[in-house]
Structures are given as C-alpha cells and as structure tokens.
Amino acid sequence: MFRKACATAAVTVLTAALGTSLTAMPAQATTARHGNHVALPAVYPAPQSMRATGTAVALGDRVAVVAGPGSDHDALVALRSLLSTSGIHHIDQSKTTADLPGGEPVIFLGGPEVTHGSAAALRALHVTDASSLPAEGYVLADGRVNGRPVVILDGHDGTGTFYAVQTLRQLIEHHGGQVPGVLVRDWPATSLRGVIEGFYGQPWSNAQRAAQLQFYGQNKMNTYIYSPKDDPYLRAQWRDPYPADQLAAIKTLVDTAAANHVQFTYALSPGLSICYSSASDEQALVAKLQSLWNIGVRSFSIPFDDISYTHPNCAADTATFGTGPTAAGAEQSSVLNYVQKDFIDTHPGAQPLQTVPTEYYDVTPSAYKATIKKDLNPNILVGWTGVGVAPATITAAQTEQAETVYGHKILIWDNFPVTDYDNHSRLLLGPYIGRQAGIAENAAGVTVNPMPQAEASKITEFTVAAFLWNPHNYQPQQTWQAGLTALAGPDLHAQTALAAFADLNRSSRMDPTQAPELTRLMKAFWSSWNTGNSGGSRQLDTYLNTIQHASATLSQSMDDPHFVAEATPWLDSASEWAEAARDATAMLRATRSRDGAAALNDRAYAMSAMAKAKAHTYTTAVNGTIPVDLGAASVFTDFINAAMAQLExxxxxxATETAMSSMGTYQTDKPANMIDGNPATYYWSNQPVAPGDYVGVDLGTTVAIDTITITGGDPTSPNDYIHNATLEYSTDGTTWTTVDSYTDTADITATLPAGTKARYVRLVATQGDKQWVKIHAFTVTDAQTTTVTGTPAAAPGSSLAGAADENLDTSYTAATRPATGDAVVATLADPRVLHRVTIIGTGQARVQISTTGQWVTIGRLAHSGFTDLAADDRNTDAIRLLWDAGSATPTITEIIPRSK
Known part of the structure; x- marks a missing residue:
C-alpha cells in the first residue's frame, strides 16, 4: 500500500553467556511435573484452553487412522503426511475400530457427527465434543480407551479438524513421536486472519505464494488476499482477461489455498482508469470476477486505495456524480453496489465483498467517508490501515471509531512488515506488537502486508498468527523466539545465528528498539571494559563472531535455503558490521597494551569493514538496484565511534564532539547524523518544535572557535527547521552567550569574534511551530589549529594541512621523495609545554621540536607507522620532520603535540 573465528565453536559459549534468550525452543518439551505444577507443551498459536490429563500416548511404528466419510479430506491428507514424516511406517486407515489389531494406537479424525467411534472415545475420556465451539474450533484429546492408546481430533467443522492436525503436528515434533497427555479446546478470536500481498515492488513468485499458503494453514491463518501492485492484469490492465497460462497458475494457487483451508481473495483494482458511470466498465468488472470464479475463487475485493479522486477518469463521471470527495464516495459506492447485486448476490457461496476506500488511514469524519457510510451496501467489508498508513499502534477504540465513521465492518489492512515505503532497503524481522487485543475481536479480521522477501516475512507472520488466534494470551517475545526456532530448524547453530540476525533487524516503526540483544552486550562490554575486566569483552566477541559467520552457518545448517537466498545482502552487511566491531575491540585491546601500531592497523581494518558494510545493494527486475540498510547499523556505528573516540x-x-537535541528522534535519523560529515544524512525530530527546544554540539572540551555553520531542511522537507531561533554558546552549559537571532533561516553561517571560546553551541527555538526539525549539518570550526608548512609539496588529493588537522582519516602524502633540506613544520597556535610528541605516518626523518628558538632532535620516525617520543616537558612552539634525502615518499596522518 506504500509506494575472524569458527562460528561453530562459538555456539556453546554464546548459549552459556546468553542463557536461552536466543535459542529457546517453543516451550517445555514434555508435560513433566515440577512440584505441583505440570509444565504444558508449547503450541503456537497458543490454544484458548489446554490442560494436562495424564500419561502421554506413544504412537510407535504402527498407527490406525479412523476417518468417516464426512471427515475433512485435507485434514486426512495432512494427518497421513504428518505420521509418515514422523517415522510411522505403517498407517492403517479404517472407518471403524472393529477390525483393527488390539492395542494399536488409534487416531480418530473428526467428531461424533462424521467419524464412528469418536463419540464413545470422547465419553470414555470425559471430554465434551467440539460442536459447541465457534467456527474453526477443535478439540484434541488423548488417553487410553479400553486399554488402547487413543487420540481424538474433533473439529467443529472441517477447518477445525485441519487445525487439530496442525496442533498434533507440533506436539509430535517436539515430543519424539509421543502425544503428551493433554486436553485442548481451541478456537480463533478473529474471523479473518492472514496476509495481503499488497506491496509495491517485486511481487512474490507463484512458488513463494504456494509456500506461504502452506505456512498459513500450518499456523491457523485462513486468509490470503492476492493484490500485488505489479500484476498488470490486476491494476493497469484490469479489464483484460488473464492469458490462459497465468490463469492456470492462479488456479493452482487457489487449489493450494483450499487444501490448506485458506480463503483465496482476489483483489481487482480498477481505480486508475475505470469510468464509474460506464455500464460496459461495470460489466467488464463482473466478467473479470467471473473468470476468477470459474477457477475456484470465492472471495473478492475491489480496492480503491492509492488513487486520486480529484481527477475524474472520464467526463461522464463528472456529469453523473460531480467532482470532489463526495462524488468519489458516491461513484465508488455505485460500482461496488453493482458488483454486490449482480455478482456476489447471484453466486451462492461467495464470501462478503471487500473494498479499500481511498481514505483508508484515519478516523477523521469527512465528506468522502460520510458518503461511503450512507451509500455503500452494508454487507461490504471496508479495509482500513489504522490511524496512519503504517501506525505504531492500533487500538480497539480506534477500530470502533473506524467502524462508526465508515458505517461498515472493518477489515484491518496492517502495513507491517511491509517495506515499500522505504524502497525495500530494510528487512523487518521483529514480532507483531503495538496492536491491542481488542482489535482482533472488534474487526472482521486483520491481514498484514508483508515484504517481497516471502520467507523472511514468515518470522513476523508466525507472531501475527499467534496474536490473531488468541490475542489475550499472546506473548510477543516468546512467540517470536519460537518462530525463529521453527524457521531455523533443529540445528542449534542455525537457531543461534538466525536469532542473532533477527535481533539486528528487529526495529521498525512499530518497535523502535534497536537490536536489544546486541545493545545489551555492548553496554555490558563498556561496563566491563571501563572497570578493567574482560568478561563483557568475551561475551560480545562471541556474539559478534556468530553474526560474522551467520551467512555460512545458515547456509550449512538452516532448513530453509530460500531464506538465506533472500537475506544474503543483509547477512553479508551484518557480517562486515560485526567484523568492524570486532576490529574495534581489538583496537581497544591494543591501546591497553600500548601497541599504537597494532591499534592503528585494527582501526584501518574496522574502517574498511564498515565501508563495505554500508555499500551492499541488491537488484530486482521491478525496483532496480536497492541499497541495503541493516536495522542495527546505527548500533554498530555508535559502538565503533565510541571505540574510535577512546583511541583518539x-x-x-x-575530545570527540557529540550532537545534542532536546527533541526525540524520528526512526533512525539521530542527532549524531548532524556531525558525521555526510551531507546526505540528517537529524530529524519526531515532533514539532516547542519554545526552548534546541539542537547543538558538545565539543568535549573548551576550545577556541571561529565559525558555526548549520544546514537545515532540504528539498523534500523545505520547512523542517527552527524558524525562530537564537544561536548561543557556553563554556559550562549553564551560562550562555547569544551570537545572533534568526527568522525563517534554514541555513546559518556565523563568524565569531577572535578569541571566542566554547564547549557547547546550540540553536534554540524562541517560538513553537508546527514543523519538525531536520538538520543535515551542525559544524563548529575550531580556531585553535596547528599550521603545517614545508616540502615536498603534497600529492594531488592531499594537503599539508592533513598532517595536523586532528583527523585520522586525512593525511599529507608527498608528491615526490624528499630532497636534501626538505622538511615539514607544524607550528602550534599557542606555544606550550610538551610532554610527548606522537606522529602517525611513515617516512625517514628526524623528529625535532623548536624550543627557545633552537631545533632539538628528540628521535626518528618509527618504521611501524606509529611514533611516540618524549619531549621532556620543553616549552615548544613547533614540531619539525627533517626528511632524509631520498627517503621513501612520506605519508603523515597526524602530528600530535601532547601536554601532561
């Protein structure tokens, strides 16, 4: 709807360090008794009611299935497949237990109304059948009846029986071929539960759709809406019939959906070109729907989202309906009512017609909505995304408001985990959160809009299924971990790697939490590091090692190769981010060992890995080349920058400067982006400006400053800056001096009087307004600079100033080898007593300092590229590198005068 170590060796250490938080199985593996508490097996979605009843039923090598003529065929197919894949080699199928060998375990498929013998078995186990449960409900019971092991799968209807098989599948999978002694009475809280393939961009392949449909059935979701924006026969060419081969492919999907008890809804989107007053267009709509009916589709939607209602598609519509929102509501209602009357009502078995209005994203009364409420057939379901196109929360009260303002039952179209609003640069792998339990009960249903990465979407979809089935008992974290385990498969290494990777991609508009597990370990690292311990370092390194090798681990050990293929660009980026972070920790260890050369090498490795991590892209036929954005990139960046600051x-x-803001942050557009030197990034507040709000910079220490430059807003958000502001500076953060005041000035440059000193600089709002604040750059120029002169001249792209600009990422590189008498001189802004001189760079030279007008040699440049020399606390005004004639071409990154 929108436009460097073996990973295997690390798993044991990681699991010990992190407990079960990353590798938790879907819950307890048995119904073992712990004191007076019986630990129930885990089933997802969580049943409405499950209690332990006694001894487990061992299925063994031979099992009988008793199914009546009314037993659900798809449930029977699923049950036989389950038993076969569970190692049961002999499956006897019968309509009665009369001719079965004594003692052979029996599974009754269906309740008393369809399967002979199930009524007696239920009575013997003192279990009430499923007839009183809601639609799709089921009862699963087991025990011994007349000495025979028995399992009963009794559905209120065929879908309920199918779902009982899915619960049995989980029980068997996690209990070694045994069915724990339990009684399950279960039913869904929400009528329509599923997924709408409604994103812009590369649509799913039919193979991906088929895998999704099977996944929905396994997880008790019953709805799939076919609405890929890039199917031309769905939208741009809606009048044209499908070519025979494409229609046959859709029929295969419809059949697959039916086999998994999933309602296949076909969504035809004529809004771009339909003439609402045209009888022929109305007939074309019905003809198109009829072609889908003929291949088995029984559920239809006519959405009008993402179109303009200010530009009529034909002159006849203006003459018939007029123009504007009221006319749009009337003409859309007219067409929908026609489809209801001439198609839905004339096709027994058709499900309620669905639509998505053009105003689909709020609960604000409007002329358009009022017309929909008044004119639209009351049987038609109205799609709605919540208060916002992709809102962070959806509440029961909002859903009730939507039902009131539209005057119809609401089908929630939830834009999560869709990524088309972000050009599909992200993977969203977090759990379903921010939705009140009441929405599942108040709405007609909920369908989530996924990502183009179908397998990766299953992580969130697993949690969606659990929420919609039983929202009041939904536990997001536990369910999410269970879904990760299910997708990873039984291998512990794959489970650990997938959990770590999902943590990196958890954040979203619904959940701004950035990589909580990685963040926790990084905080523990700093706590440990700052006290001189190494425990936090070991745990973090183990975790980073898992991330660095996650791609290889998942390729080798995960049950789902399609997930690995989809996620490879992000896995590769994550690997390099983890490598950069490990290099940063190695750099810190080198500083603690006072090995400057090693520290600088590790820094270079970290910078290189970080650059590679940021450079990944992937390409699709529809979207072209897309940059990869790892969700935890800012977490890694902050950690690496903090490590770099310690090195510096x-x-x-x-001291390293830090950015400041009194306002919140929109998504990942944090204050640090103002000072990262990249004009393409920016800080963006998540709220309008109030009086006293500010953005600014803490320089880390008091220094002489001469220029302040601020760049606000941009062509996409031209008014997002502080419109009424005062620029101030301070040495202590308490007493402030005003530089100037500004009105409607997005870009500010201020030159300060000579001798101005400050630690803090800020731009403060003097009035509130409705605009958010977007700042691309907040730059404070330090006046206390060291001047560099000398020879040889700098090579193109380099400068002498790079040798002493306090920036480890810039250097002076000579254009030629030095000749006799060539030297580079760094003249200090203020003469001072130097304790040491540190030089980062290479070349053959004597290092000299100017004291009392004389040059004193204190040593030579080291071959390692890191030189640290005693200056013997001499008062110094300059440092000179006197080159050896014929020296290798020198490169100097930084000349650092150091006082005590």
Missing amino acids: HWLGLP
Missing part, C-alpha cells in the same frame, strides 16, 4: 583520546587528540 589515548593518542592525545582532542
């Missing part, structure tokens, strides 16, 4: 402090460079 150790080297004697000035």
